[in-house]
């Protein structure tokens with residue numbers, strides 16, 4: 001009797017597990033859907049010292065990078081905005097008579113990943129010419145003091161404002177400054193920037209296009225948190241256009257960090273993004289600052305990511321969940337940080353001793369996010385997080401275009417390690433049921449899958465059966481014959497049934 005009962009219970013719980021998520025959809029957006037997503041939501045940040053490699057120069061433009069960026073432009077109907085900065089922005093000095101774009105030397109005690117003594121010459125700014133039509137945020141070194149610091153600031157400005165047409169310039173001051181005199185110094189230096197731009201590129205001032213991004217705080221500083229800084233008059237001159245914050249889920253070598261626990265974990269994503277939402281709320285309520293809040297530098301794990309984690313397909317799935325949760329909750333834009341040889345990079349722009357040129361798994365996450373948002377200039381796109389209860393491994397989002405449900409994203413984040421289970425054999429699936437309202441008018445659904453052999457795969461990723469790999473067509477989309485392209489399914493009695501292999505994601509495009 002007891003045995004029979006537990007067998008029945010087991011059968012029930014198995015069935016429940018398979019159908020645990022009947023998702024009720026509404027054709028018009030719920031009240032907590034986001035405001036219209038700004039164009040260029042999918043954006044990048046490129047390490048200052050790596051920018052010449054990512055972008056190339058006048059004689060050798062990096063067309064591979066350009067192709068990858070243009071793919072995203074084609075999907076989100078707006079070009080990613082490129083922030084040039086990061087840790088190395090604070091090590092850079094300018095030498096106006098230096099021929100080389102960048103001379104950097106490494107100190108492995110400080111970092112194995114980037115040079116910590118950097119001198120740039122005028123040729124550095126050629127890299128701003130190679131991707132026509134793109135908009136940049138240039139990170140100025142405002143941290144260095146003394147003659148060399150001021151010289152660097154003053155000499156960079158004519159180079160940068162002449163390199164960039166009027167509508168492409170915005171500046172972002174140095175990343176972390178922990179000084180009492182910070183605000184006064186910030187105001188002094190931003191005035192110096194304005195005066196120097198006025199002298200060298202008056203048209204930039206006349207156009208009203210010189211804008212500052214707030215200095216970013218890593219989030220750990222008590223003495224200099226962003227709210228206090230604004231309260232004591234950081235934006236006295238009113239030149240700040242965006243609140244710019246940085247974010248990582250954890251550290252590359254931090255004890256306890258794993259793919260499943262730290263990245264492929266919706267609960268962790270929600271907690272992580274909520275810190276920023278709280279900060280944004282407090283900025284409004286305590287400092288009266290109501291500016292768009294963006295993540296100007298972010299990625300999976302600080303210290304350039306961890307091998308086997310940040311470069312894996314699992315990290316691409318994390319990237320989709322993280323970015324869509326940001327979109328759903330009002331983060332204005334997300335700049336995923338990139339650098340040469342960085343484990344979390346979406347692509348490696350050139351061959352180096354440490355890494356082969358190529359499209360990396362995280363890029364496919366960027367592709368899925370841009371595809372889900374769709375053309376941000378064609379209509380008002382708003383995103384809602386669909387609450388699935390307290391799920392760690394599953395998340396769902398809805399995209400509304402001009403207030404009509406257009407796309408659903410489903411992300412399954414239970415780790416599937418194919419080295420252990422084999423590419424197909426042992427891979428479980430999770431079943432989802434979506435319910436449309438009666439008379440929704442939806443006649444069919446196109447399904448595009450984000451898939452690879454497993455969460456630990458670092459190659460062989462496709463989205464909608466398309467590869468963007470370097471070796472196929474220099475990063476342009478190539479439809480693969482050996483993977484499933486877009487499938488079309490028909491709702492039955494207003495229900496859509498769809499299976500997701502563990503460690504995969506889909507976009508459902510509704511057809512009315």
Ligand SMILES: *[C@@H]1O[C@H](CO)[C@@H](O)[C@H](O)[C@H]1NC(C)=O
Nearest residue numbers: 056057058059060100101123
């Ligand atoms: C442009 O890039 C090429 C290839 O990296 C390099 O050889 C050349 O010196 C660069 N030109 C300038 C002006 O820096």
Ligand SMILES: *[C@@H]1O[C@H](CO)[C@@H](O)[C@H](O)[C@H]1NC(C)=O
Nearest residue numbers: 060061062063064066130474
């Ligand atoms: C890179 O793109 C430029 C501009 O479209 C083109 O002139 C050049 O031939 C391309 N280089 C390569 C190596 O394809």
Ligand SMILES: *[C@@H]1O[C@H](CO)[C@@H](O)[C@H](O)[C@H]1NC(C)=O
Nearest residue numbers: 094095096097098099100119
């Ligand atoms: C600047 O570059 C020139 C030309 O390479 C070099 O002679 C000079 O020493 C450099 N200045 C500094 C301060 O490094």
Ligand SMILES: *[C@@H]1O[C@H](CO)[C@@H](O)[C@H](O)[C@H]1NC(C)=O
Nearest residue numbers: 105106107108109110111116
């Ligand atoms: C790096 O650290 C080692 C060990 O502490 C030390 O011997 C070496 O001098 C340091 N190198 C530099 C460039 O500071």
Ligand SMILES: *[C@@H]1O[C@H](CO)[C@@H](O)[C@H](O)[C@H]1NC(C)=O
Nearest residue numbers: 143144145146179181185188
């Ligand atoms: C930088 O210079 C300013 C103005 O001279 C001074 O008040 C400040 O203390 C200096 N900061 C550092 C870190 O030396």
Ligand SMILES: *[C@@H]1O[C@H](CO)[C@@H](O)[C@H](O)[C@H]1NC(C)=O
Nearest residue numbers: 260261262265267268271392
């Ligand atoms: C997911 O993240 C949360 C918050 O960081 C953590 O408490 C939880 O243990 C994680 N879950 C798993 C399965 O690792």
Ligand SMILES: *[C@@H]1O[C@H](CO)[C@@H](O)[C@H](O)[C@H]1NC(C)=O
Nearest residue numbers: 270271272273274275276278
């Ligand atoms: C955000 O603020 C709410 C309300 O004050 C608080 O309950 C929550 O713990 C905060 N979340 C984070 C991640 O700081």
Ligand SMILES: *[C@@H]1O[C@H](CO)[C@@H](O)[C@H](O)[C@H]1NC(C)=O
Nearest residue numbers: 111112113341352353354355
């Ligand atoms: C990159 O390669 C160089 C040369 O092989 C090596 O000295 C260096 O340690 C490598 N860097 C990292 C981060 O592994």
Ligand SMILES: *[C@@H]1O[C@H](CO)[C@@H](O)[C@H](O)[C@H]1NC(C)=O
Nearest residue numbers: 073074075077375376377378
């Ligand atoms: C996006 O929509 C705008 C406005 O309808 C249109 O001009 C543009 O060509 C579209 N872009 C893409 C990539 O489809």
Ligand SMILES: *[C@@H]1O[C@H](CO)[C@@H](O)[C@H](O)[C@H]1NC(C)=O
Nearest residue numbers: 030031032033328385386387
């Ligand atoms: C949005 O509202 C729905 C109910 O309308 C709720 O289930 C869901 O949790 C809310 N989403 C967020 C992110 O607060």
Ligand SMILES: *[C@@H]1O[C@H](CO)[C@@H](O)[C@H](O)[C@H]1NC(C)=O
Nearest residue numbers: 259308309417418419420456
């Ligand atoms: C996947 O399994 C292999 C073999 O056990 C292991 O070496 C590897 O670390 C696992 N990958 C991840 C991301 O856990």
Ligand SMILES: *[C@@H]1O[C@H](CO)[C@@H](O)[C@H](O)[C@H]1NC(C)=O
Nearest residue numbers: 460467469472480481482483
């Ligand atoms: C599918 O085709 C691509 C491109 O030709 C190839 O790289 C890949 O190995 C193939 N995958 C399988 C599973 O055969």
